[in-house]
Amino acid sequence: MMKQTTKEKIVTEAARLFAQKGYGAVSVDEIAKAVGIKAPSLYKHYKNKQEIFDAVLTEMNTRYEKNMAAVQMDGRNSRADAALFDGLSEEQLVSLGKKLFDFFLHDDYAVNFRKLLTIEQFQDNELAAMYTKQYADDPLTYQGMLFALLIQAGVIRDGDPQIMALQFYAPIYLLLSICDRHPEREMEVVKMLEQHTRQFHALYQIGAEKND
């Protein structure tokens, strides 16, 4: 970890505070105190409070995009693909679900970003778009591609891969939202997550007859 400049520290602390209480409820004085300077000094680094918020958003978005790029590479590299086309075992699917869940629930930046977007999503179109991209469209698109590959390879039953992605991902999303509000329920929720994943696997694996 490099030592942060004051400008970077402002973004770090502001991100934490905005995620906890929302933009309007955080004063510039609070941010300054968290950084360890006086409020007027903030204005040497950023023009105003809004510009601090924009910097937080930009930083978080950059991290998200980098992360997604890394995940997509994982999903496409030869070793991972090989494992997928070997057949999708129940344990692999359980592990995939738990990993996804664990990252979103415990990565500090991911948590702060999610809380911030949750609180501020109705403030303007840009924030609404970011929320939907990150927590709906991107996961559904990405996982839809995975399921499409698995169908093509004959590993899982035929069906609409987009809908499969919805049915696989939406429970993860709902359970995540529970844990964001009630961290003490994590164990119970992770148990449900695992049951969901196993049941999902049983429903969609080849050999489970479809009759419609």
Add this chain to the structure above:
Amino acid sequence: MMKQTTKEKIVTEAARLFAQKGYGAVSVDEIAKAVGIKAPSLYKHYKNKQEIFDAVLTEMNTRYEKNMAAVQMDGRNSRADAALFDGLSEEQLVSLGKKLFDFFLHDDYAVNFRKLLTIEQFQDNELAAMYTKQYADDPLTYQGMLFALLIQAGVIRDGDPQIMALQFYAPIYLLLSICDRHPEREMEVVKMLEQHTRQFHALYQIGAEKND
């Protein structure tokens, strides 16, 4: 519609404003303007701003509880039960999903309450508990009971009814959150909802072999 007293109108307008912008971002002056009086007059009806917020919450919660009581009665009355045990047709399930979705998306009070709780859910434990009860625990419990009945009656395949409820409801919840931010996507989203419901029905109806 009865004509509202000033005290009632304050709650109505405050509910709308708090849901749009959150508690902190709404000034008592705005509430007063929406009601058509001056700010100081508000204090003849409520002790302070927080008390207005509490009144909004109480009113919304009362409406929710009444609504749920009504729905549960529906789910338990003899005609509805008879229809369920006759067998759960694909069209019935599609209709159930769409009705649930439509109510949550277009009922003014339901929308305002959901937005309010979404924005303020991290402010205190009471709000977090209300959110989780309404949008996670209550739907999962209620639908879990329905699926348990359907399994008992041999209408659908054996399995954990709680997990079935999660897999049926979570996609509805996710799609709803998309429409809250992007009303213009309603058509596309309702289409996905219908596809989800049909695929869910196909997966769980009797005759779809389970092999695990």
Add this chain to the structure above:
DNA sequence: GTCTATAAGAAGATAGAC
């Protein structure tokens, strides 16, 4: 119950010394 006037304080932001 509604108004005008106003108090009391918090918040964002600037000026200018160091």
Add this chain to the structure above:
DNA sequence: GTCTATCTTCTTATAGAC
């Protein structure tokens, strides 16, 4: 780049006339 001092505006809330 950081500070102290200060300005200005907004916000909650009260006092008191009608």
